[in-house]
Amino acid sequence: MAVFNQVEFDNHEQVVFCSDEKSGLKAIIAVHNTKLGPAVGGCRLWDYAEDQDAVYDVLRLSKGMTYKNAVARLPFGGGKSVIIGDAKTVKSEALFRAFGKHLERLGGSYYSAEDVNITTGDVMMMHKETNYVLGLEGKSGNPSPFTALGTFLGIKAAYQHKHGHQDLSGVKVSVQGLGAVAYSLCKYLHEAGAQLFVTDINEASVARVVNDFNATAVAIDEIYDLDVDVYAPCALGATVNDETIPRIKASIIAGCANNQLAEPRHGDVLREKGVLYAPDYVINAGGIINVYYETKPEGYDEALATKHVEGIFDTLAEIFKRSDDEQKSTHVIADELALEIIENGL
Template structure:
């Protein structure tokens, strides 16, 4: 098999963007390194049926930058990167493709660690690991990071609820979970156990069947999310769901979910705040998965993971207090906190 790794022009402020191709293995991938200021870049590999390379580049660069911020806020000693494989994970993915992807990661010489993301499982990553030392999130090591992501989102949601509603008691609170993948379903289970009035939506009928049968959840159509009355909105599918239109229609007081890049544009944070909606920055609250992966990179145990989950909930509490006291958006506070971390390390 012949793998080619080609450098593309990286956006301003990014360190590297490469295209990896192996026609025989069916691999078309992009790997983006945003920053290694705080350590080697780390971020998952996503497989998605993008409309073309331009769309994939837009996604991978946004995700890589988000990983820099996420890893910094979680205190992981890692920089930010991301990778995407262009294709339908349910139809196109093969062990040979994942091995070719592993060779592409290895070609970067340790500047980027990869792990699971949308469309990629620990079993898939095990195939990649046959070709690279820098594939993590493996069964028998840190394993599937999804439960840790869900736990982190849940803890941050409780912190946000205490701030917005005056109590973290979710009994009777109407919470809508959008997207029932591994993370969304785990979060839905935690919310149901906490007594939330659970509403779910997903494009897959089997996921909805499980949520209704096992969790007693109500179902709404994917296109009707922003017409629903709710207390908490938990977006757990793909990003960009909060647009000018959806922000104007959203009927919630708190947004806390696992999806990356939930805001279509940064300015929407101000629009939400003006409507009295508290938004918890996604790159802060969904850091549980990369915390789990980082424990494997650094050789740490579950106690280390739990301490960092406590840390991200603590940072959410801090930014909520500061945002209220200073009359600013939570996103501005969070970005400012990360900026100080990166500047301090660069100066050092």
């Protein structure tokens, strides 16, 4: 299995393969960059078809966290971890405690937290073996509502830039994926008067959003073909690709999924098409911002965390303006901003 010659490797400082025979743990921890501070990023539990898919995913996600934490102006580097397995069958206290022991061995170069298929309860089980976890119950807790708030404000920033106002009444939004973050996002959008079109592989999740927010359910593949104003990808990554871009009618792409562009060049294709793209690691930084306030010596302060999350609106407004002024795609401007901060400090 190739690692060092992958484009996604991008000079990672550390990639650790973890296993524990007794619990069945198979995991990968990737530390991309620690220039601004210890690497921080969530742990994802996913049933990857091949080990190589897990490596590819963790490397992309880890690099994304470096850029996300920098643009959010947090004293964190970038890292990520994945546990390989079916979340319905592999979860156990032994599994998470074994993973916690591997975190402990890294000595603080990487702090983990919840992500896809990992709950704050799972993180608390890791915490029995290590202090190198964040998003703990009784402290900052579940970061999903803060990720949702940042994403909602990011949609408003994009709409403001595109149309000159933030009123989402009657605006048609298609939401792909209805996990915890997307559910809260749908709540914000519904309360703002938006018209929702939603899809997810979990029928119960779809039914809940349809019932709670008067959304319209659509088939999984139909989501790309809808005549909507905003497409919000909130499932796994790479849904903006050569196949889907010609089908997308939305003038704005803004959602909470990581790695939405299958390849960086797709950001340029969107710009040429006149689609305003809110770079994923900027718009979805609310959760990690909230987690940061757990580390403050004076203790967690929800009001301060919320105020910081609200700054996502201004950061995106700056990126959109620089994109227009410099005639570059928004994802390029976001990367340049991140690299400026990493190089010069917070």
